[in-house]
Amino acid sequence: MSFVKNNSLFIRLVMMVSLALCPPILLSHFASSYFISKYGFEQAEQTVSNVAQLTAESPVVIEGMQTPKGDAWVQMIDFLRMLTSVSGVKFIVLIDMHGNRIYHPELQKIGAHIVGGDEGEALLGKTYISSARGTFGFSQRAFRPVYNESGQQIGAVVVGIMSREIEKSVSRLTSPMTWLFSLSLVIGLLLAVLLSRKIKKILFGLEPDQIARLLEERNAILSTVREGIIAINRNNRLVVVNEMAERILRSAGVQGELLGRPVQEVVPSTRLDAILKEGKPEYDREQNINGQIIMTNRSPIIIQGKTVGAVATFRDMTEMRALAERMTGLSNYAEALRSRSHEYLNKLHVISGLLRNRRYEELEEYLSQIIGSKIRETSSIKVNVQDPILAGLLESKFSRAHERNVTLTLGGSGVIPQLSPHGAHALVTILGNLVDNAFDAVSFTQEKHIDLSVHCENGTLVITVADTGRGIDEEHLPEIFRKGFSTKGAGRGIGLYMLLLTLDELDGSIEVDSHAGQGTSFTVHIPLAMLTNGGQA
Known part of the structure; x- marks a missing residue:
């Protein structure tokens, strides 16, 4: 068994299929050989028994045994030779009550005692079949007593077929069977190989x-x-x-x-x-x-x-939205840092130039403008927004507006309180997408102005983002929130789709007012409790 386990699947399959085929084929061969051999010997016994009966009951034989000389004797000999030839037996022998041969196919053996030692029962009037070695060799012999007209036993008849002749007859029958079973075994082994290869192919050559x-x-x-x-x-x-x-x-x-x-x-x-x-x-x-x-x-x-x-x-989708919101927040933070870095680098270059040229009055005026602008933007954000994440987003958008020469104003009434993490990320997604779309809308217009208004009233946060862009065509308005729809080229159309999903999650709503050539205004309404209580109203 260890040999089978250590071999490949192909060898194991061949061996297992072969072992499954060989026993029934060999058993069938041995069984058929046995029954053919048994049938051959039974047929031989039946033949010698019938010939012995025919001989013992023949009047010619009875008369010839009682008159050893004369015409009856000659007729008996002719009859026995003819019967031997026709029946296919090897010999027919007649013996007297002392066991001596009255007739034998080889005339020189007439008068001698029969060989084999199995004649005793026949002289006692019994009929039987025996296997013994006689003058011709080992044979199957049928014994039958012979009686005269008055019912007195006058001898016995012995009819025999040589055992080797029976075996030859059986061999002639079993030889084709042997070849047939051998061929079946070879075909079975070939089929086992083909089956194993097929299974191996189905399993892509893999082992168990x-x-x-x-x-x-x-x-x-x-x-x-x-x-x-x-x-x-x-x-x-x-x-x-x-x-x-x-x-x-x-x-x-x-x-x-x-x-x-x-x-x-x-x-x-x-x-x-x-x-x-x-x-x-x-x-x-x-x-x-x-x-x-x-x-x-x-x-x-x-x-x-x-x-x-x-x-x-x-x-x-809840996990995906949270991930998108986190990514949006990180993107906004990075954008804010990049914008600030770029903005301050440009301003530092201006300050450096004014210092080198000793233009101190212009430098003082320039610094006043910068500081005053930042103070106004920062104070405006501080007044309206208490949440640091949202405040950081708005500062980044102001920096980006300066960089792109866009006028961004923040107005409104009421204060946006500290938001829950989920609410802050959701508002970053909403506000960030609306302002970014406004930046894109004013990119190709002469007047680049964006108004951002935030109102908190009666437990509802109202955000309005209005731009002076080219507006949205009327036929496109029903499609702008559909995923993948965009007039800006391939790979766009995700921002407003994500915004709408976020609003649905917050039980919010959005209104769009747009006129071609006059700009677009988006107004969002969100229950404030959904932003401050982790999304649970």
Whole structure:
């Protein structure tokens, strides 16, 4: 067994299939040989028994045994020779009551005692078959008593077939069978080799231990990825559900066993069945599972040109939004630092030049302008905004406005209080996208002016961002919040889409007022409690 275990899958399969084929083939061969041999000897015994009966009951033989000389004797000899030739037996021998031969095919042996020692029962009137070695060799012999007309036993007849002749007859029958079974065995071994090669090919030449290791590695990978992964077979039944997918589905209220169930029962809103049927992938699609929103990618599983299943990867939209918000916040912080660095570097160059040229009056006036502008911007932000993250965002936007020669004004009434981390990130996403879009809108206009207004009244935060850009065409207004829609080229159309998702999460709303050539105004309404209480009203 250790030899089998230490060999490759190919050798093990060949050996196992061979071991499965050889015993029944060999057993069939031995069984058929046994029954053919048994049948051959039974037929031989039947033949000698019939010939012995025919001889013992023949009047010619009875009369000839009683009159050893004369015509009856000659007729008996002719009859026995003819019967021997016709029946195919080796010999017919007649003996008297003393066991001496009355007739023998070899005339010189007539008168001598029969050889073999098995004639005793026949002289006592019994009929039987015996195996013994006579003058011709080992043979199967039938003994039968001979009676005269008055019923007195006058001797016995012995009819025999040589055992080697029976064996030759049996061999002539079993030899083709031997060749047939040998051929069957060879074909079985060839089929075992072909089957082993086929299985090896199906398994891509991998050994069982390699397959087991790959399965363990696959399960480990599926359990560690942060995305949910489900896969279905061609019958629309789930065959793969990793730990993250099960966690998301359970949180969405899905109960019971997952594997093996139709995907429509587990995820009623799924499109995996359509992907399986159409064979076309879908990327970055939102999906609602019992009220839980996920972002999913779906793709068919194609093997050798045939679609055999479909797979979906997905993540909870709440996590994705939080990640996007963090990334937006970091991007804004970096933008603020870059803008500040660039702005102050330019101003330092101006100050350095004024100093070198000893233009002290102009330097004093320039510094007054810088300090006064910053004091106004900073004081305006401090008056209206208490949250440091939002204040940092606004300062970065003022710096960027200076850099791009855009006039940015901040107005409004009421104070934005300290926000929760979730509320701050959400407001960064909303305000950052609106101001950035305003910057893009005024980039190609002569008048570059942006008004940012923040109002806090009756528990509602109202933000208005108005620009003097070219406005939005009327036919584009219904599409601006759709994911991927943009008139600015490929790879855009995400900002307003993320803004709308964030507003939905905060129970907020947005209004758009735009006229071609006159600019655009966005007004956002958000319950203040959603920003200060971690997203819980």
